[in-house]
Amino acid sequence: MNFQIPQTYQRILITGGAGFIGGCLVRKLLNKTESNIFNLDKLTYASDLFGVNSELKKLGVKAVDRYQFIKVDLANKDLLSQVIKKVDPDIVFNLAAESHVDRSIDDPEIFLRSNVIGTFNLLEVLRSHYENLSFERKSFFRLHHVSTDEVYGSAEGESKFSEKTPYNPNSPYSATKASSDHLVRAWHSSYGLPILISNCSNNYGPWQLPEKLIPLAIYKALNDQKIPIYGDGKNIRDWLYVDDHVEAIINCAIKGSIGSSYCIGGNNEFSNLSIVKLICSLLNEKVSSNRNFIDQITFVADRPGHDLRYAIDNSFIIKELGWQPKYTFEEGLNKTVDWYLANQKWCEKIINKNDFISERIGLNNN
Numbered sequence: 578m579n580f581q582i583p584q585t586y587q588r589i590l591i592t593g594g595a596g597f598i599g600g601c602l603v604r605k606l607l608n609k610t611e612s613n614i615f616n617l618d619k620l621t622y623a624s625d626l627f628g629v630n631s632e633l634k635k636l637g638v639k640a641v642d643r644y645q646f647i648k649v650d651l652a653n654k655d656l657l658s659q660v661i662k663k664v665d666p667d668i669v670f671n672l673a674a675e676s677h678v679d680r681s682i683d684d685p686e687i688f689l690r691s692n693v694i695g696t697f698n699l700l701e702v703l704r705s706h707y708e709n710l711s712f713e714r715k716s717f718f719r720l721h722h723v724s725t726d727e728v729y730g731s732a733e734g735e736s737k738f739s740e741k742t743p744y745n746p747n748s749p750y751s752a753t754k755a756s757s758d759h760l761v762r763a764w765h766s767s768y769g770l771p772i773l774i775s776n777c778s779n780n781y782g783p784w785q786l787p788e789k790l791i792p793l794a795i796y797k798a799l800n801d802q803k804i805p806i807y808g809d810g811k812n813i814r815d816w817l818y819v820d821d822h823v824e825a826i827i828n829c830a831i832k833g834s835i836g837s838s839y840c841i842g843g844n845n846e847f848s849n850l851s852i853v854k855l856i857c858s859l860l861n862e863k864v865s866s867n868r869n870f871i872d873q874i875t876f877v878a879d880r881p882g883h884d885l886r887y888a889i890d891n892s893f894i895i896k897e898l899g900w901q902p903k904y905t906f907e908e909g910l911n912k913t914v915d916w917y918l919a920n921q922k923w924c925e926k927i928i929n930k931n932d933f934i935s936e937r938i939g940l941n942n943n
Contacts, residue, residue: 582610582831585717590615590666592651592699593673595624597785598723601823602670603644604632613643615664618673619650622931627923628784651695658702666706668830669720671699674757676725677788678750682881685749692753693760696722700764707770719771721830722761726778726815726840727751731884738776739890740838747882762836771835775826778842778889782819782909783916787924791910794853795917796924798860798870808879810850813886817843818909821902828900839898842889845906850874859914 582589589606593599594616606614607629618624626646633641649660651673675681675691703720710718729738730745744759746752764770781789787796797804825841833839847855857870864870895901904912917924 582606582612582827583717586610586612586667586831588613588615588665588667590617590661590664590669592617592669592671594618594629595620595626595646596672596674596676597623598780598819598822599670599672600625600628600784601782601819602672602826603629605820605823605827607632607636607640607644611643614645615666616644616646617649617660617664618646620648621675623675623677623786625784625786625927627926651698652690654698654702657698658705661702661706667714667718669699669703670723670826670830671696671720671761672723673699674754676750678727678748679880681748681750681753685753688749688753692750693756696757696760700760700770704764704768704770715771719773719830719835720761721773721775721826721833722758723826724758724774724776725751725754726776726842726887726889727884728755728758728776729887732886732888737888737890738840738842740840740893747884758838765836773829773833773835774838775829776838776840776889777822777825778815778817778887780817780819780822782913783920784923785819786927790849790852791856791913792917792924794856795860795914796921796928798857798873799864799918799921801868802873803875804853804857804870804873805875805877806849806853807877807883810853810876811848811885812883813846813848813888814852815842815888816845816847816852816906816909817841817902818904818906818912821904821909824903825894825898825900828898829894832898834897839894840889840891841894841900842891843902843906844889844891846886846888847906855910856914859911863914863918 589612594603595618675688681688728744729742744755746755761772765772781791785792794804829839860870
């Protein structure tokens with residue numbers, strides 16, 4: 578699926594551009610546009626600029642000259658307001674969020690501050706920015722807010738989430754993301770701020786931190802450690818390759834109807850246990866080893882509020898915008914495993930700099 582950013586969008590702001598999905602979006606825009614790209618991030622444990630900086634190095638001086646990183650916490654409204662005035666964006670992609678469910682259960686206040694207060698501050702600052710734009714610039718300005726399918730809770734039976742599914746969040750993370758979605762929609766209804774919202778299924782691909790299921794399983798397998806799976810491993814997720822998601826985000830933002838929501842899914846429903854077994858099978862094929870990686874799978878106590886199944890009906894975005902995933906799950910997973918095999922030093926670097934991730938993957942307490 579190709580996309581073309583209109584010439585009117587000369588100044589593009591991405592919040593959370595040092596995260597997994599945000600970084601992929603930044604790299605895509607650097608490659609596919611001539612626009613000025615502003616990457617705003619507060620740089621938490623989940624942030625990493627190595628992927629973006631590596632891309633800048635490959636693209637050269639022209640890309641470097643039109644890229645700027647800005648360290649800002651959305652919770653700091655005064656500083657955020659100053660930055661928005663200087664950046665003067667034509668379009669904003671909001672991907673700034675705390676996103677780890679386990680961590681939200683351990684410390685929900687961080688998620689309230691980032692996902693709710695941060696979104697509120699961004700909306701207020703952008704409302705002021707929008708009101709001061711010329712009539713022409715108002716006609717194409719928009720905010721695209723990126724959310725998650727976890728706001729819908731657990732999909733029952735054979736049902737799938739759609740744009741009409743009621744919200745039913747079951748963790749502090751999903752509750753704060755649901756709150757942010759409601760705020761974004763309210764600022765459109767109450768103040769006329771031109772917004773779009775997308776809710777995506779589980780992403781995977783290169784540069785994802787090794788605290789998430791797929792890179793965690795790869796890392797554990799390669800380091801001869803137990804691969805932990807919550808409960809009985811029957812929890813089902815719909816998986817979407819990150820590059821497909823980013824192209825969907827761009828298409829929503831550029832071609833979508835103001836005020837609309839779009840559900841973005843890959844039509845790839847697999848249980849957690851099936852995913853890990855697939856990864857182990859791929860590693861058995863690709864890595865010379867005397868051991869069978871599947872033997873490293875172990876089951877651990879389930880986490881509280883663990884939704885059984887997520888599944889997205891993506892027919893609306895396919896019909897309205899002509900987007901659909903390019904990668905099958907098998908293709909995407911194969912590319913992902915190959916990437917992590919070739920970038921084990923990056924994983925070590927991320928783990929070594931983050932005590933939180935080290936604890937989660939068991940390096941400190943095996």
